[in-house]
Amino acid sequence: MPPTAALLVIDMQNTTVALAHRAAETVAAIAGLSERARAAGVPVVTVRQQDAGMVPGTEGWRVVPELAPRDGEPVVDKTTPDSFLDTGLDETLRALGVTEVIVTGFATEVCVDTTARQALSRGYDLVVVADGHTTSVRAGAETDGLVPADHSIAHCNTVYRIMGWPGRRIRVRAAADVDFAAP
Template sequence: MSHVPALLVIDMQNAAVALSHRPRETVATIASLERRARAAGVPVIAVQHEGAGLEPGTEGWAIVPELAPLEGETTIRKGSADAFLGSDLDPCLRALGVTEVVVTGFATEFCVDTTARQALSRGYDLLLVADGHTTSARPAVDGFVASEQAVAHHTAVYRHLSFPGRSIRVLPAARIDFTAPRP
């Protein structure tokens, strides 16, 4: 089977990015990946959360301008941490022949982690962009670890996670080559 990636940009919406850890750096990293994916003909799929504070049509719900989908690109709406649950994500990926999801976005320990694991369970290979996901800017509070630790922890988990028959890679954005063939 051939290697067919798709870049997932999860919940990089105005309200989420406004409260995120390292927002400028994360947006710039994902924007660079989007440009490179498009240049290589790799689908870029925006995932947009709907819920309290992220009501459709509001400014907070809108995807940040730097990452706005281009005309003809797919946007998937979701209502839970799992971008596959109750959405068109899986049928969309299957129609495109995608075999690997390249995961970026917000929030590391919620939507990014849940969607990445669901992708593996649904038969997709996974590439987690080590510097392309973030979470809320916060100190260690209410049982959560500080933002930087949460991002580092989840990135490390994926370096050691194993799913039979699946490829799991964790790479910084600078090392991702959408044009390189993979077996």
């Protein structure tokens, strides 16, 4: 049976997008993917971070306008990098009959990676959108221990291209190559 997909849009909020590497390109890729998902009847699930720096109801906490959830679409609030931990995400996906998650958002090596691995652990197949996740701009990254943002994104995509997970299907696709009709 072909997988039933859902698109996850993780932490694409005003505060995070303001410090994101290639913010405009990433937002555009996710926005196009979201429109195609909706047109194909694929659920778009928005995940929002909330913490001391992103207080619910504030401008920084709001999802950027281009990616704001539509009326009736599922929204999940979280307080950790794991979109599943202490949230209703798993229940929401199961209620929708989802068997595969398509992961996009911020930050590549934190919330995106943690959520992707947890999805696999919870039995979901996975699509990582190669140009649909990003991380922070890194001035002086060579001296603070973080790799440059482009390297972090490329590393994540490569890890998921080569990762095996028994009983799970893992794919890495550019946004333009995500086919909502194909298994």
